[in-house]
Amino acid sequence: MDITLAIERYNPETDAEPYVKEYTVSAKPTDRVLDALMEVWRNYDGTLTFRKSCAHGVCGSDAMRINGTERLACKTLVKDVVTDTETTIEIQPLKHLTVQRDLMVDQTPFLENFRSVKPFMHPAEAEPKAAEFFQSQEDREVFDDATKCINCQACFSACPVLDKNPEFLGPAAIVNAARFVFDSRDKGLEPRLAALDTPNGVWPCENHFQCTRVCPRGIKVTKLINLTKREIKKYRESRGEETAEPKE
Numbered sequence: 001m002d003i004t005l006a007i008e009r010y011n012p013e014t015d016a017e018p019y020v021k022e023y024t025v026s027a028k029p030t031d032r033v034l035d036a037l038m039e040v041w042r043n044y045d046g047t048l049t050f051r052k053s054c055a056h057g058v059c060g061s062d063a064m065r066i067n068g069t070e071r072l073a074c075k076t077l078v079k080d081v082v083t084d085t086e087t088t089i090e091i092q093p094l095k096h097l098t099v100q101r102d103l104m105v106d107q108t109p110f111l112e113n114f115r116s117v118k119p120f121m122h123p124a125e126a127e128p129k130a131a132e133f134f135q136s137q138e139d140r141e142v143f144d145d146a147t148k149c150i151n152c153q154a155c156f157s158a159c160p161v162l163d164k165n166p167e168f169l170g171p172a173a174i175v176n177a178a179r180f181v182f183d184s185r186d187k188g189l190e191p192r193l194a195a196l197d198t199p200n201g202v203w204p205c206e207n208h209f210q211c212t213r214v215c216p217r218g219i220k221v222t223k224l225i226n227l228t229k230r231e232i233k234k235y236r237e238s239r240g241e242e243t244a245e246p247k248e
């Protein structure tokens with residue numbers, strides 16, 4: 001079948017504003033949208049710019065908006081986004097990040113937020129009691145969902161709170177904080193409070209669930225944000241501190 005990719009193009013060095021360019025290519029229904037993009041890049045227009053690496057839903061580099069929804073191009077089949085009567089696929093870059101060129105965005109703010117939650121182990125004890133820091137299967141289960149994040153930025157783009165507050169920490173950073181906050185071997189909340197318990201930390205989340213809807217890893221993102229909020233409230237309670245959410 002023939003499909004048309006209507007791709008939002010933009011080169012900040014030469015274009016006054018973004019524009020849409022259409023490419024019609026031959027594709028099988030079971031081809032991935034990434035295959036169609038590669039076809040354009042190889043045989044129609046080598047200037048088309050986008051990221052991709054693993055092509056198997058692991059690296060998170062090819063998240064983009066496909067027909068208005070954040071998806072991984074390598075995990076989206078053509079048949080999932082065309083119909084018998086509509087064979088045009090609209091492709092746009094992620095939102096909330098500056099376009100460097102075409103579908104490639106500047107990941108810096110996203111990665112700065114990620115780093116700010118210190119997403120690495122702060123051992124609760126200086127030395128393990130045995131040969132290693134032991135963790136039961138039950139304790140591992142508590143944060144298992146949060147380990148699945150591939151930092152694809154789909155949730156960061158889909159989040160309606162970031163439309164109005166670009167300073168919001170964003171869903172993915174909180175998921176990556178939760179991965180350690182709820183790890184029984186880690187110090188938990190304290191090393192991460194400076195990023196999480198601020199007016200632009202966890203609190204702006206309004207439970208729109210768009211992050212959960214678009215996450216290609218099926219992570220219950222909103223639930224993890226709410227669990228982290230609850231953990232902060234418990235922490236404050238334990239110290240006899242105010243538990244109300246801070247206002248901007």
Ligand code: SF4
Pocket residue numbers: 060148149150151152153154155156171172175211214215216217218219221
């Ligand atoms: S939480 Fe899901 S959507 Fe957000 S960056 Fe991680 S994998 Fe991507």
Ligand code: FES
Pocket residue numbers: 051052053054055056057058059060061062063072073074075
């Ligand atoms: S190219 Fe790695 S997730 Fe799609």
